[in-house]
Amino acid sequence: xxxxxxxxxxxxxxxxxxxxxxxxxxxxxxxxxxxxxxxxxxxxxxxxxxxxxxxxxxxxxxxxxxxxxxxxxxxxxxxx
Numbered sequence: 001x002x003x004x005x006x007x008x009x010x011x012x013x014x015x016x017x018x019x020x021x022x023x024x025x026x027x028x029x030x031x032x033x034x035x036x037x038x039x040x041x042x043x044x045x046x047x048x049x050x051x052x053x054x055x056x057x058x059x060x061x062x063x064x065x066x067x068x069x070x071x072x073x074x075x076x077x078x079x080x
Contacts, residue, residue, distance in 0.1 A: 015047065025061050039063050040071035051075075 013021060022028040030036050036045045043049065043066045051067035052075050065075045 013053070018047065018050070018053075021053070021062065025059075027062060036064055038066035038068075038071055040065055040074040041068060043068070043071075054079075 019028060022031050027036060031045065034044045034046070037043060038045060038049075038051075039054075045064045045066065049066045049068075050064065051072050052065040054063040054065070054075070055061075056063045065071045
């Protein structure tokens with residue numbers, strides 16, 4: 001009757017920590033200037049539309065997916 005779901009690990013940061021994380025990865029200025037985009041749809045990232053922040057390059061950069069459902073689904077497909 002019930003289907004088994006895969007468990008996923010969820011790590012989270014507070015919205016108040018986003019600036020700190022972006023400064024550590026040297027992406028803060030690009031974020032403020034609207035140069036960071038969703039890895040799926042290309043939307044410009046801002047404080048209101050961040051869905052997923054994914055550490056890449058050994059944690060030296062952050063890859064973004066916006067909060068649109070199809071972009072979050074694309075993230076799942078890319079990382080299964």
